[in-house]
Ligand SMILES: O=P(O)(O)O[C@H]1O[C@H](CO)[C@@H](O)[C@H](O)[C@H]1O
């Protein structure tokens with residue numbers, strides 16, 4: 001058993017032999033395979049009415065609206081100021097948006113055409129541009145599949161912008177800054193170059209992008225998507241890089257779906273340099289990237305449980321990142337659903 | 342929406358109004374309610390044969406054995422030493438044990454007699470004593486229920502001892518040390534006293550112990566179990582405190598089961614001052630405690646999903662800790678199963 005050092009001052013336990021143990025535990029319901037293209041009761045479909053009575057436009061590409069049950073709102077009141085060191089709170093302000101990727105409920109990103117994925121990428125950049133003028137952090141994330149708490153099969157993501165830097169980006173900022181100070185180069189840029197040379201953890205690549213199972217991955221098939229050029233924010237991507245991103249996303253997500261021949265569940269999201277007042281600061285230590293965290297371990301129905309030891313002591317993985325990368329790398333780039341036809 | 346500051350330099354988002362949103366997402370299988378008392382094929386029952394051919398003793402209280410698929414082993418080889426700063430690893434050595442709580446598969450901790458729970462506590466202390474002579478960290482944890490990755494319904498916990506301080510205890514050590522240095526009193530001792538006075542987050546208490554939904558709880562019904570006296574390790578508990586612990590555990594876990602009238606799933610574990618070479622150091626900043634992390638949010642079948650925003654940005658809860666504490670506090674202390682009879 002090994003311990004692998006992560007980039008955020010923590011370690012992962014890697015015990016490759018644990019895949020040998022028999023599994024008699026929980027089995028998940030496999031993802032629903034037959035989603036109707038249009039469902040009159042689905043609040044995300046074009047032209048339908050949502051919980052708050054608003055009617056969706058008859059959209060034919062992406063569609064953005066404000067979350068009807070937002071975790072963040074623009075006008076939260078401030079708590080009292082005289083606080084004990086163990087009982088501190090502050091107001092959290094922000095805005096929560098939802099973005100549908102496509103008018104059809106049965107089309108996920110890997111099944112969309114490249115120019116349709118490109119539209120999603122352009123809208124992501126547009127939202128960071130727009131919300132980033134006001135908010136220091138704009139979190140784009142997609143919960144895909146019921147296993148990841150997604151309650152609507154229509155392909156969509158969420159965008160939560162906040163008046164504060166949340167824990168994860170704050171930690172990432174600290175670690176990237178410290179590395180830059182010490183080594184004079186952005187951590188993730190150096191990392192991308194190293195992985196592009198080593199190859200053993202690369203899943204897919206093209207001239208602008210690299211997808212790897214990171215050296216410090218905790219989830220079995222976790223991946224990290226990195227541009228090869230030093231890019232601070234999604235808004236800084238050139239047209240060519242956006243096209244390259246559409247290409248690599250489609251290829252990565254097709255491999256994911258092909259792994260167990262299901263619509264592969266995951267949570268994913270983008271991290272780039274902070275915005276708002278941070279736009280004026282030097283953020284050269286930052287490098288844009290997307291994290292993909294898929295829950296499955298053994299099959300379409302057996303996930304990795306991040307439980308007792310992981311919650312209380314340290315995350316532990318049951319196959320090496322190199323084994324996971326090899327498995328994904330060797331999968332076909334044609335989607336199992338289009339192959340069948 | 343509020344942000345609540347935790348004791349480990351992170352924040353939790355509390356958006357109490359989110360419970361109002363309708364739930365159309367994943368529904369879990371409720372926990373199995375009819376477990377046979379003895380199952381000839383269950384490798385944890387007395388007298389049965391395990392995967393490796395070993396035969397369990399005909400035990401009549403607790404039973405401890407080495408995990409047949411251990412994540413940690415005593416003899417891991419050392420990786421090479423000349424490592425790039427982004428690719429660092431080291432050997433992880435240790436030992437993994439399993440402890441059955443009771444000979445009967447259908448008896449969980451809240452359904453056990455107090456003197457039977459006391460036996461479990463004594464064995465926990467015994468294992469920390471024994472493994473702590475050699476290892477700096479002895480993690481006792483229980484994954485309860487299939488929802489928490491537990492693959493055997495027979496009541497049991499695990500003990501993983503390691504030759505290193507894992508991430509979570511290392512962070513906890515840092516934060517408790519910093520607080521002690523600044524305020525001259527152990528963080529969790531001061532916290533226990535404050536909560537005992539405030540009462541609003543207390544779930545159950547007795548003369549030696551306190552169970553609260555912590556101010557910074559992330560899981561909906563998370564609790565923290567604290568001794569009132571300054572205690573560094575589970576091995577330091579007096580006989581009276583062990584009896585008090587058996588009492589409060591039984592009461593807390595009965596309330597948990599009564600919440601949705603099921604055998605309540607959770608992961609729990611103990612944190613106390615490090616052991617091994619740390620036994621000789623001054624660890625006055627430490628205070629013994631147990632964490633309970635239950636996954637359920639709305640009902641026996643709808644859990645809280647810690648997914649996209651939580652993984653990528655910050656943990657977010659949908660009801661306040663005070664609401665959760667009140668709900669648990671008001672539940673009867675008689676178990677729904679014994680009430681039925
Ligand atoms: O060792 P077990 O009980 O088979 O395994 C369970 O607990 C471990 C420690 O928290 C986890 O790593 C596993 O994912 C989980 O299924």
Ligand SMILES: O=P(O)(O)O[C@H]1O[C@H](CO)[C@@H](O)[C@H](O)[C@H]1O
Pocket residue numbers: 143148149150151366645646647648649650651657
């Ligand atoms: O807002 P949604 O999609 O209803 O909710 C989902 O994503 C949120 C953000 O990660 C989580 O807090 C919820 O637990 C999950 O069900």
